[in-house]
Amino acid sequence: MDYISVKQFAEKYGVSERTARNYCALGKIDGAFLVGKTWNVPIDAVLPSRRKRSKVSPLLAILREQKESKMKGGIYHRVQIDLTYNSNHIEGSKLTHDQTRYIFETNTIGMSDSAINVDDIIETTNHFRCIDFIIDQAESKLTETFIKRVHEILKTGTTDSRKSWFAVGDYKRLPNEVGGMETSFPNDVHYHVKALLDGYNKKKVHTFEEIIDFHQRFELIHPFQDGNGRVGRLIMFKECLATGIVPFIITDELKMFYYRGLREWPRVRGYLLDTCLTAQDQFKALLDYFKIKY
Numbered sequence: 001m002d003y004i005s006v007k008q009f010a011e012k013y014g015v016s017e018r019t020a021r022n023y024c025a026l027g028k029i030d031g032a033f034l035v036g037k038t039w040n041v042p043i044d045a046v047l048p049s050r051r052k053r054s055k056v057s058p059l060l061a062i063l064r065e066q067k068e069s070k071m072k073g074g075i076y077h078r079v080q081i082d083l084t085y086n087s088n089h090i091e092g093s094k095l096t097h098d099q100t101r102y103i104f105e106t107n108t109i110g111m112s113d114s115a116i117n118v119d120d121i122i123e124t125t126n127h128f129r130c131i132d133f134i135i136d137q138a139e140s141k142l143t144e145t146f147i148k149r150v151h152e153i154l155k156t157g158t159t160d161s162r163k164s165w166f167a168v169g170d171y172k173r174l175p176n177e178v179g180g181m182e183t184s185f186p187n188d189v190h191y192h193v194k195a196l197l198d199g200y201n202k203k204k205v206h207t208f209e210e211i212i213d214f215h216q217r218f219e220l221i222h223p224f225q226d227g228n229g230r231v232g233r234l235i236m237f238k239e240c241l242a243t244g245i246v247p248f249i250i251t252d253e254l255k256m257f258y259y260r261g262l263r264e265w266p267r268v269r270g271y272l273l274d275t276c277l278t279a280q281d282q283f284k285a286l287l288d289y290f291k292i293k294y
Contacts, residue, residue: 002043003041003043004040004041004042004043005038005039005040006020006021006024006038006039008041009029009041009045015047020041021039023047023048024041027136027137027139027140029041029042029045030042030140030141030143030146031137031140033133033149042145056139057241057244058292058293058294059246059287059294060138060241062075062076063076063079064135064136067132067136072105075286075287075290075292076135077104078290079131080104080131081097081100081104082097082249083233083237084104084124084127085097085101086250086251087127087229087230087233087250088100088120088127089252090229090252090255091229091230093123093124094114094116095116095120095121099116103121103124103125107125119159119160122157123154123155123158126155126157127154129153130153130154130230131237133149133150133153134150134237134238134241135241138238138242142197142200142238142239143197144190144193144194144197147193147223147231147235148170148171149169150231150234150235151168151169151170151224151227152168152169154227154230154231155168155226155227156168156169160225165225166226167224167225171193172186172189172223172224172225173186173225174225176222176225177222178220179259179262181263183220183221184220184221184222184223189221189223193218193223200214205243206239208280209273211236211239211243211245212236212276213265214235214236215232215233215235215236216262216272218232218235219262233250236248237249246294247283248280248282248283249282249283250275251279251282254275254278254279261275
């Protein structure tokens with residue numbers, strides 16, 4: 001993935017460097033991220049629209065507020081732990097919910113009677129960072145650069161990142177499958193993802209069903225060597241926040257219904273819709289507890 005500096009971006013579009021930096025700070029440039037005090041801007045990033053930004057949902061506003069204040073015990077705290085634990089556990093992580101919480105709260109792993117896979121720990125801390133990125137960039141347009149950045153955050157520092165054939169933050173190099181089903185070949189991934197995004201981004205606001213439909217199609221493409229499920233579920237969470245739809249967390253208890261729903265989506269949409277609506281009802285109960293409007 002190629003990036004340019006704020007100065008290069010400003011020169012490219014004929015704006016001041018200060019203006020370009022402000023765009024980055026306000027989350028108006030898709031995929032831009034801060035390393036230290038330096039902004040990295042995707043080489044294919046474009047100037048943001050001058051249209052007034054829509055008002056953010058109460059949930060997104062509170063998530064951002066609690067994230068910045070580092071508040072403990074609120075909805076931000078709960079989302080970090082529950083979303084990270086469940087999404088990682090679905091993919092085989094052996095960390096318990098308590099261990100996940102302990103890592104988030106203390107940045108240590110605590111005591112354990114059994115061996116702990118280092119990758120489980122790294123991917124847990126990386127997933128926390130992914131959620132922060134999603135909260136910060138919730139209103140950004142969904143692009144290939146954005147999706148690759150989520151994958152890069154998730155997989156950086158893992159054993160996979162040290163494999164010569166594994167592309168962190170980029171599309172797969174070797175064919176793979178999901179649930180016994182064929183997925184897009186590596187040479188076709190860019191074209192398939194681009195077509196999916198082009199169709200999806202024709203609308204500015206999406207329904208609950210359209211977000212789920214995007215997820216199912218994304219998982220069928222399976223663009224990355226590993227991490228597709230977690231990246232896909234993070235995207236769903238982002239798009240719900242962006243649209244003002246109550247998001248949801250697929251729990252480990254719903255895993256088999258979720259997998260069945262993905263598999264049967266082209267024929268029977270009700271399976272996956274019902275599963276996601278059940279998960280959404282659980283999240284609404286959480287919002288009720290924290291007295292957050294939706």
